[in-house]
Amino acid sequence: MNKATLLEWYRQMVLVRRFEQKCAELYQLGKIGGFLHLYIGQEAVAIGSIGARREQDHVITAYRDHAHALAVGTDPKFLMAELLGKATGVSKGKGGSMHFADVKRHFWGGYGIVGGHVPLGTGIALAEQYKGTDAVVLCYMGDGSTNIGYFHESLNMAGVWDLPIIYIIENNQYGMGTSVERASAVPDISTKALPYGMDPRKVDGMNVVEVYEATNAAIKAIHDGKGPQFLNVITYRFEGHSMGDPLRYRTKSEVEKWREDDPIGVLEREIYAKKAASKDKLEKIDEEVEKVIEEAVDFAEKSPFPSPEALFEDVYVEGQPA
Amino acid sequence: MALITMRQAITDALREEMRRDERVFIMGEEVGVWGGTYAVTRGFFDEFGAKRVRDTPISEMAIGGVSAGAAMNGLRPVAEFMTINFAFLALDQMINHAAKVHYMFGGQIKCPVVYRAVGGGGRQLGATHSHTPDAVFAHFPGLIVISPSTPYDAKGLLKSAIRSEDPVLFIEHHTLYQIRGEVPEGDYTVPIGVSNVRREGRDVTLIAYAQGAQVAMEAADQLAREGIEAEVIDLRSLRPLDMEPVLASFRKTFRAVIVEEGYRSYGVGAEIAARLQEEGFDYMDAPIKRVAQYEVPLPYSRELEQSALINKDRVITAVKEIL
Incomplete structure (x- = not known):
């Protein structure tokens, strides 16, 4: 992996981390409403996999969607504005935290119904196959999604039709507060790919380079005619399921143990080992990111709320009927 | 054609x-x-x-x-x-x-x-x-x-x-x-969200769609033989809902029966009746009637099932109750 790429991933992962920390702060201040699901701890998954994506490839995910938007290159200021419910937000203030999207960058959004976006991603892949392109879909979901009907119907259909899609399980060990062992009859999520004719691959989700390589290999496998792909990416969320999670379902020592594998720390060690940058250089990146976040918050704060007329806009493409 | x-x-x-x-x-x-x-x-x-x-x-x-x-x-x-x-x-x-x-x-x-x-x-x-x-x-x-x-x-x-x-x-x-x-042969379209007057009449307005419109037309034919002229409006789409022809007819007949195959409660008839009283209250000469499926799961046995569904006789009875 070349040094510039490692540093770019570092910048993106720190951007996600700082963005999420700022979100938590603004949520506590009451400036962000609704639900807020933070990605802290899982940064290597979105950054590494979207790092392997080509411009034509698509991204779709569930409600823990901030990192995916940042990874496809959406300006954080439009995301922060969305969180503050402003008209300048990516979804014009109508979506909120769970419903970021940036379609011109082929990011089709975050979706709030567990598993509900999995058939949508599968359909986006069907459209690419239909049009005869080489684009693929990166369809992310949590381990909890593998227990819902959508998962099984979609993977089966993708298998039957050989669709160009990579199902990326962000396996953070818990569906809300219920561990994989307590929710899934087979604790190894990888085995759930087998009935649908897919060859699963287990990936260390705390290591951005591994996630990148696995995704790259999956894209290549699709192009080699091997059909839909399945990545079981093992990761961990350091914070609760959402803000206000009492965290009764896991021990502090478990969290502390995972924090030793903080994906940003893992990458830092890799950067130093490869002599890709000095500590000063990384600190400089940290400062730059800090500035980007400050600017995003400033932009969001100064942006106007949606106008009253916006309420009735975009219910239908062809105008609001009676 | x-x-x-x-x-x-x-x-x-x-x-x-x-x-x-x-x-x-x-x-x-x-x-x-x-x-x-x-x-x-x-x-x-x-x-x-x-x-x-x-x-x-x-x-x-x-x-x-x-x-x-x-x-x-x-x-x-x-x-x-x-x-x-x-x-x-x-x-x-x-x-x-x-x-x-x-x-x-x-x-x-x-x-x-x-x-x-x-x-x-x-x-x-x-x-x-x-x-x-x-x-x-x-x-x-x-x-x-x-x-x-x-x-x-x-x-x-x-x-x-x-x-x-x-x-x-x-x-x-x-x-x-x-x-x-x-x-007609070949290409044409019908615009979405435009209700259609399927039959003109001066005495009562029958508002319906799909199979209900078919039942309403049969009822209107029989009523006509008895000297009662029913106007039949086919909604064609439920959303968007075009109330204009419905209201225009109601302002002429002052009476309405809504015919739908679905259940009465929270149904299409409930919506139409509510809009008629909101937008046509001054023209209302009689209670607005609803003919709909009875509130039971549909049974298998033929006659029993048919008895739960709408038919022209139920529409005719409803019309006569408000004339």
Whole structure:
């Protein structure tokens, strides 16, 4: 992996981390409403996999969607504005935290119904196959999604039709507060790919380079005619399921143990080992990111709320009927 | 003009749209090799091939969602639910996804999917296979809900649905498949969201759609023989709902009976009656009546099932109660 790429991933992962920390702060201040699901701890998954994506490839995910938007290159200021419910937000203030999207960058959004976006991603892949392109879909979901009907119907259909899609399980060990062992009859999520004719691959989700390589290999496998792909990416969320999670379902020592594998720390060690940058250089990146976040918050704060007329806009493409 | 069945009109609309636009394709259970369980897509598999006439597994959640995703990414899917009863399994895709993505993402995403589904009672299929749940789907903004009563409207409205930029649920009533009507050769469309006066009359307004419109027309014929002239308005689409012809008629007759095959409670009739009193209160000379399915799960036994459903006699009785 070349040094510039490692540093770019570092910048993106720190951007996600700082963005999420700022979100938590603004949520506590009451400036962000609704639900807020933070990605802290899982940064290597979105950054590494979207790092392997080509411009034509698509991204779709569930409600823990901030990192995916940042990874496809959406300006954080439009995301922060969305969180503050402003008209300048990516979804014009109508979506909120769970419903970021940036379609011109082929990011089709975050979706709030567990598993509900999995058939949508599968359909986006069907459209690419239909049009005869080489684009693929990166369809992310949590381990909890593998227990819902959508998962099984979609993977089966993708298998039957050989669709160009990579199902990326962000396996953070818990569906809300219920561990994989307590929710899934087979604790190894990888085995759930087998009935649908897919060859699963287990990936260390705390290591951005591994996630990148696995995704790259999956894209290549699709192009080699091997059909839909399945990545079981093992990761961990350091914070609760959402803000206000009492965290009764896991021990502090478990969290502390995972924090030793903080994906940003893992990458830092890799950067130093490869002599890709000095500590000063990384600190400089940290400062730059800090500035980007400050600017995003400033932009969001100064942006106007949606106008009253916006309420009735975009219910239908062809105008609001009676 | 040719005299063709509603089934043929729907088949013609699908075939013509598929020939016109490469992006249009069909997916659903038994739509391909079988030719459609109601024979609507017979011959399509041979003409258009497996790419554009896609047999799916029995997976309504995926049929609802995969078609929506394909629509978001530039195609024009016509997804068929073998019956509307099975569309319940896809309700989350239709309501929470197809009908929401345009608004929820600030106008970035369009979802021009068409869901076709046949529905209705009266064939001894028992409680789970006999629903007329149209009002359920029409409740939610973001989805268009169409249900035609004539072959002409079926063909013209289905073409409009396929060309629409918005998601559409197109509900076909199985008892209407054999109805014949005049349909012009070649291409035409019927605009979505325009109610139609199917019969003019001065004494009472019958408001209906789909199979209910058929029943209302039969009732109007019999009433005419007794000297009562009923005006029949066919809503054609439940969302958007065009109240103008309904109100215009009501301002003339001062009396209304709403005929629908679904349940009375929270139904189409409830909506129309509410709007009539809100917007036409000064013209109301009698209580607005609703003729609808009795509030029971539909039973299997033939006569028992029929007794729960609407018929022309019930409409005639309702009319006479308010004249």
